[in-house]
Amino acid sequence: MVRTKNPAVRTRLIERAAQMLRAREPVTLRSVVRDTGLSTMAVYTYFGGMEGLWQAVRQEGFTRLAAELGTVTRTKDPVRDLTALGAAYVTNALANPDLYRVMFDATVDLENPTAADDTLHILVTTIERAQQADRFAPGADARSLATQCWAIGHGLVSLVATGPLPHDTLALGAPMLVALFVDAGDTPATCRDSVGRGWPFRPPGHDAGKP
Template identity: 65%
Template sequence: MARTKDPAVRARLLDRAAHMLRTRQPVTLRALVAGTGVSTMAVYTYFGSMDGLWSAVRQEGFSRLAAKLDEVPSSADPADPADPADPVRDLTALGAAYVVNALENPDLYRVMFDAGFALEDAGAADETLHRLVRAVERAKEAGRFRADVDPAELALQSWAIGHGLASLVVTGPLPRQALDHAVPMLTAQFVGAGDAPDRCRRSVERGWEAVPTAASAVGG
């Protein structure tokens, strides 16, 4: 009878592989399982091969990002009438969640954008960007952005701001205090897309604060 696979073991191997790649350690089967409490056969049991492991490492980065984005509350159907729907706040909160995911999973974050490793499910990775696209579409429908704004283009620009700041902080050149720049940068971007400056600033600030660890990451 086949043994049930343990998700915790799989996650442990993925985290260790990502760490070894980031720190440029020679990755061998024995080195990979050292200290994990499992045998070298576990790599084949959980991933089929070393190539399967690398694909899984990259995919895990996007899986954790998707899970973090899923945690972001949407104001599309507010339960409190005094707190109306605010798609610009929602869009900002998704960006904040992106940054938080990078800070919480620095090793996987560096590997997830390495195209040298194939993805197990490219569609699942694309879905993380589509979440931003749908948020931009809601903002257009609410009249916050101009009718001529391309949702995919604005979503990609927003992603670029979050990715740029997160990458510079995760890789070390900039301190976490640099994340403070996200609010004025996103505000300028959304105002350029047609939002009213004062209203936009309030929405962006609220969106950034909607993901608690994003606002506190600067001092973390």
């Protein structure tokens, strides 16, 4: 009789491996199951071995990112939506700091190599919507602009989640995105309004009713 795999066990091993990597602990077949009540056979059962575990750890980072991006509601304002996707990127990284550090380790293959491109493509299609709505210049390189949005989010996360700066630093993302989007063709006042509605991170004492 084939034993049904338990998704919770798979997730537990993935998260434990990510935590150990973040703490710079040596991750071996034995150490990853230590104190979990699982045997080393679990790594083979769920991942086919350590190489499969590494791939699954990195893949899980993109899986959770895609899920978070999927929570962003599409509105009639593509610039607001693009901003909200950037905020979702940051939110996911803060919620999953261990997996976030591993997902960009290109020395490890992904189970699904298109996962990273798929998440970036969500931003690309939103930028194309902004171009069609005459918010961004039609000649702008959508993929390049999406990468720049990613870079802003990644930089902020690196400084806050895994770096020395306080959470309030995330508020700086709004003016950075405004500058990027105005350079892409949006008008300053309209852009500030859209970004203000899409970026939830505020400095202390900020009136939540204002962008």
